[in-house]
Amino acid sequence: MPRFRTLDDLDPRGKRVLLRADLNVPVRDGRITDRTRIERLCPTIRELAEKGGRVIVCSHFDRPKGKRVPEMSLRPMAEALAAVLDRTVGFADDCVGPEAEAAVAKLADGEVLLLENTRFHAGEEKNDPALAAGLAKLADVFVNDAFSAAHRAHASTEGVARLLPSYAGRLMQAELEALDAALGSPKRPVVAIVGGAKVSTKLDLLGNLSKRVDVLVIGGAMANTFLAAQGHKMGKSLQEAEMHDTARQILEQAKSGRCEILLPSDLVVAATFAEHAPTRTVGVDAVPSDMMALDIGPDTVAAIEARLRQAATLVWNGPVGAFETPPFDAATVEIAASVAGLTQSAGLVSIGGGGDTVAALKHAGVAERMTYVSAAGGAFLEWLEGKTLPGVAALETA
Numbered sequence: 554m555p556r557f558r559t560l561d562d563l564d565p566r567g568k569r570v571l572l573r574a575d576l577n578v579p580v581r582d583g584r585i586t587d588r589t590r591i592e593r594l595c596p597t598i599r600e601l602a603e604k605g606g607r608v609i610v611c612s613h614f615d616r617p618k619g620k621r622v623p624e625m626s627l628r629p630m631a632e633a634l635a636a637v638l639d640r641t642v643g644f645a646d647d648c649v650g651p652e653a654e655a656a657v658a659k660l661a662d663g664e665v666l667l668l669e670n671t672r673f674h675a676g677e678e679k680n681d682p683a684l685a686a687g688l689a690k691l692a693d694v695f696v697n698d699a700f701s702a703a704h705r706a707h708a709s710t711e712g713v714a715r716l717l718p719s720y721a722g723r724l725m726q727a728e729l730e731a732l733d734a735a736l737g738s739p740k741r742p743v744v745a746i747v748g749g750a751k752v753s754t755k756l757d758l759l760g761n762l763s764k765r766v767d768v769l770v771i772g773g774a775m776a777n778t779f780l781a782a783q784g785h786k787m788g789k790s791l792q793e794a795e796m797h798d799t800a801r802q803i804l805e806q807a808k809s810g811r812c813e814i815l816l817p818s819d820l821v822v823a824a825t826f827a828e829h830a831p832t833r834t835v836g837v838d839a840v841p842s843d844m845m846a847l848d849i850g851p852d853t854v855a856a857i858e859a860r861l862r863q864a865a866t867l868v869w870n871g872p873v874g875a876f877e878t879p880p881f882d883a884a885t886v887e888i889a890a891s892v893a894g895l896t897q898s899a900g901l902v903s904i905g906g907g908g909d910t911v912a913a914l915k916h917a918g919v920a921e922r923m924t925y926v927s928a929a930g931g932a933f934l935e936w937l938e939g940k941t942l943p944g945v946a947a948l949e950t951a
Contacts, residue, residue, distance in 0.1 A: 565606030619675025685712030698722025748871030772873025819850030848874030
């Protein structure tokens with residue numbers, strides 16, 4: 554694992570600490586509907602403040618495209634941060650320039666200030682050196698705790714990290730340690746479960762995992778494409794006919810790399826994709842022409858659970874069925890329960906991530922019983938694809 558400085562290496566007392574957070578939380582009708590990212594961020598803020606740091610929080614929010622959009626102000630986040638931290642959080646009406654500098658100048662040791670949306674400046678997404686310099690001017694050190702934005706080379710994630718002594722916050726540290734446990738230097742055997750709708754959106758992921766794991770389980774509608782590529786009739790199932798050659802190439806690549814690919818042997822099918830629709834369980838060679846596969850069947854679930862009992866590490870990205878619509882959540886929920894049980898009883902290192910995956914694990918009621926669940930969607934996926942994340946690379950030390 555690359556070397557990163559963490560808060561263990563930083564004495565923040567009396568220092569101005571620029572903390573890159575991810576406060577891009579879901580908001581509806583002006584109200585925050587999920588505070589998970591705020592809650593995960595607060596241990597870093599609290600530690601820095603309690604050690605006497607002057608904490609300056611910056612973040613993007615939504616897509617204002619370089620303009621001031623009042624509905625996309627971070628001002629409401631200051632109140633939310635204050636509520637979770639149980640301490641006062643100030644607010645500056647800009648993230649650089651005279652207003653930000655004046656607000657920072659008033660900070661005392663242990664106080665917290667939130668800056669306005671970094672994306673109100675067009676230079677943020679362009680990684681503009683001038684904007685990065687403006688941010689660096691506010692602080693003595695930089696702490697990045699926004700792994701979920703680390704796949705973007707922006708002024709507040711990558712640019713400023715090159716200008717100040719830089720450290721990983723506790724959330725960033727936890728993400729990097731979990732990812733290293735998943736694929737960097739994992740305990741073997743390693744099983745990966747990859748679900749989702751389209752092979753075309755996860756080509757890099759499948760290619761990278763097939764070289765690095767021992768068993769690759771493919772579920773969701775993606776599995777339909779692989780089954781069709783093998784000659785199975787898939788009825789009305791969602792699948793990508795133009796990806797059949799690619800699917801066969803992935804299967805061959807895995808075979809040459811000694812990675813077992815586990816595809817469904819049975820499927821749950823229905824005539825309509827609707828809640829509580831009548832279903833049948835059929836073999837992969839018996840999908841009716843007027844029906845569609847919407848979940849994997851019990852024989853496949855049993856085969857996956859057998860591999861999991863032999864595994865030391867699991868990486869999970871994507872549900873194995875259309876879990877948002879019962880009863881097509883059954884297989885995902887059952888596998889999730891097995892993963893949680895093995896994590897607790899047998900020491901399985903279980904790492905899950907990606908938007909749909911987090912939602913599915915919460916739906917199954919097991920998110921808190923896994924080793925680690927990443928809330929970083931795009932960054933988590935790009936790391937699994939083997940890509941370099943600019944915001945992480947900028948933190949690396951020799």
